[in-house]
Amino acid sequence: xxxxxxxxxxxxxxxxxxxxxxxxxxxxxxxxxxxxxxxxxxxxxxxxxxxxxxxxxxxxxxxxxxxxxxxxxxxxxxxxxxxxxxxxxxxxxxxxxxxxxxxxx
Numbered sequence: 001x002x003x004x005x006x007x008x009x010x011x012x013x014x015x016x017x018x019x020x021x022x023x024x025x026x027x028x029x030x031x032x033x034x035x036x037x038x039x040x041x042x043x044x045x046x047x048x049x050x051x052x053x054x055x056x057x058x059x060x061x062x063x064x065x066x067x068x069x070x071x072x073x074x075x076x077x078x079x080x081x082x083x084x085x086x087x088x089x090x091x092x093x094x095x096x097x098x099x100x101x102x103x104x105x
Contacts, residue, residue: 031067034058034075043067053081 032049033042044052052058053075060076075081 033065033067035063035065035072050081054083
């Protein structure tokens with residue numbers, strides 16, 4: 001048990017959980033990039049990349065990466081990005097990508 005100001009006592013487990021919880025709230029949001037053979041699109045926030053997936057602008061086999069990583073992964077491999085019943089689809093066409101870039105997203 002640890003004693004804090006005011007005489008409050010907490011177990012080590014309670015203190016560690018409070019610390020983990022406070023660190024989660026301080027975590028910076030992830031920044032994502034969509035990687036195409038000839039260019040990189042982004043940056044996108046978690047909410048933006050999820051919206052692209054939901055709207056169909058981002059396909060499950062499009063390559064993405066987090067800003068702090070160099071390795072790309074198929075977007076469909078990212079848990080929670082696409083609805084679970086969504087099957088792997090074809091890559092975005094150049095027209096779709098051009099429309100996407102032109103929209104400023």
